[in-house]
Amino acid sequence: MDAIALTRTLLQFDTVNPPGRERDCARHAGAMLEQWGYKVEYHEYADRRTSVIARAGGREEKAPLCLTGHLDVVPLGTRKWAHDPFSGETAGDRLYGRGSSDMKAGVAAILVAARSMADKLPGTPGVVIVLTAAEEGGCIGSKKLAETQLLGRAGAIVVGEPTSNYPLVGHKGSIKFHASFRGVSAHGSMPQLGENAVYKAARAVAKLEAFDFKAKKHPIMGEPTLNVGTFEGGSGVNLVPDLAKIGVDIRTVPGVDHKKVLQRIKQLLGKAEMDVFSDLPPVWTAPDDEWIERVFEICKPVLGRKAKPRAATYMTDAANLLKVYAGAPTVVLGPGEAQMAHQTDEYCSMERIGEAVALYEALIADWIKN
Numbered sequence: 280m281d282a283i284a285l286t287r288t289l290l291q292f293d294t295v296n297p298p299g300r301e302r303d304c305a306r307h308a309g310a311m312l313e314q315w316g317y318k319v320e321y322h323e324y325a326d327r328r329t330s331v332i333a334r335a336g337g338r339e340e341k342a343p344l345c346l347t348g349h350l351d352v353v354p355l356g357t358r359k360w361a362h363d364p365f366s367g368e369t370a371g372d373r374l375y376g377r378g379s380s381d382m383k384a385g386v387a388a389i390l391v392a393a394r395s396m397a398d399k400l401p402g403t404p405g406v407v408i409v410l411t412a413a414e415e416g417g418c419i420g421s422k423k424l425a426e427t428q429l430l431g432r433a434g435a436i437v438v439g440e441p442t443s444n445y446p447l448v449g450h451k452g453s454i455k456f457h458a459s460f461r462g463v464s465a466h467g468s469m470p471q472l473g474e475n476a477v478y479k480a481a482r483a484v485a486k487l488e489a490f491d492f493k494a495k496k497h498p499i500m501g502e503p504t505l506n507v508g509t510f511e512g513g514s515g516v517n518l519v520p521d522l523a524k525i526g527v528d529i530r531t532v533p534g535v536d537h538k539k540v541l542q543r544i545k546q547l548l549g550k551a552e553m554d555v556f557s558d559l560p561p562v563w564t565a566p567d568d569e570w571i572e573r574v575f576e577i578c579k580p581v582l583g584r585k586a587k588p589r590a591a592t593y594m595t596d597a598a599n600l601l602k603v604y605a606g607a608p609t610v611v612l613g614p615g616e617a618q619m620a621h622q623t624d625e626y627c628s629m630e631r632i633g634e635a636v637a638l639y640e641a642l643i644a645d646w647i648k649n
């Protein structure tokens with residue numbers, strides 16, 4: 280089965296998250312890897328939320344190359360699709376389906392490269408394939424995986440997220456939190472008897488708007504950002520609201536200390552209750568890293584020129600995997616089209632899927648030769 284046919288097969292598993300249900304897709308991929316001689320383990324952090332870890336080769340002196348992708352996809356959205364999202368319809372060079380670009384084509388390309396290189400791996404540093412559940416909406420699957428011993432080690436990471444086969448050397452980090460402000464309810468005609476939670480939240484929002492990270496601008500990723508995305512409060516126009524809640528999304532760059540940022544924000548919010556539900560560091564490998572230079576070289580024929588250092592706009596599982604694979608140079612490189620991710624009538628270029636297989640094979644070959 281080639282990578283296009285395999286992408287189609289993967290598209291047919293409904294892994295829309297929520298609810299996720301990656302198990303069947305994960306078992307299918309795992310069974311194939313086992314057939315090709317990989318040692319396969321599964322991790323289920325919740326019912327049917329299954330990740331796959333598969334290894335082949337392995338040598339004491341040098342850790343394996345990690346190739347990783349996620350199995351879940353985002354919901355279909357409210358707009359009607361012209362193409363069936365789960366059957367892998369094609370038109371011209373386009374392969375349609377939810378998750379075609381983000382990122383079942385990437386997973387299929389990783390799997391096909393894993394198959395074609397399997398015979399060459401024994402006695403070499405080898406590879407570790409990590410296919411995660413629950414990446415969309417907070418990288419929960421990889422977060423749980425990084426708390427186990429299952430990941431073992433890896434010397435470098437290739438994340439097959441959609442980049443149109445352009446190698447990206449990192450992405451911003453993120454902190455997401457809710458803050459709740461309490462007040463005292465009273466009749467709207469006698470606000471002096473109450474304590475208005477919306478006023479408290481509004482004052483905090485104004486301070487957040489003016490928040491200064493005091494961070495140095497990153498040469499590629501630029502400045503960290505902060506956005507107040509939600510604001511809720513009050514239950515009736517004639518009541519003094521006793522509760523208001525905001526949702527905040529912070530994107531960080533290398534050099535920003537998440538702990539310090541959170542401390543400063545906590546101070547700024549005063550008595551508000553803060554619930555940090557996502558905290559992922561930025562991912563960044565210096566473009567002059569020796570392995571990254573080789574990755575750029577390997578990508579050159581496909582791109583027609585040498586890649587320039589660029590970063591992804593989105594988060595990836597690498598933020599969690601690096602907690603275990605500390606210091607491993609990391610590249611985001613996959614056949615999907617980034618602008619197609621999460622869109623109605625999402626598609627992937629079939630030509631790019633074939634290119635990605637060749638790139639992954641070349642990256643594995645390069646890794647195991649020394």
Ligand SMILES: [Zn+2]
Pocket residue numbers: 349381382414440441
């Ligand atoms: Zn993705």
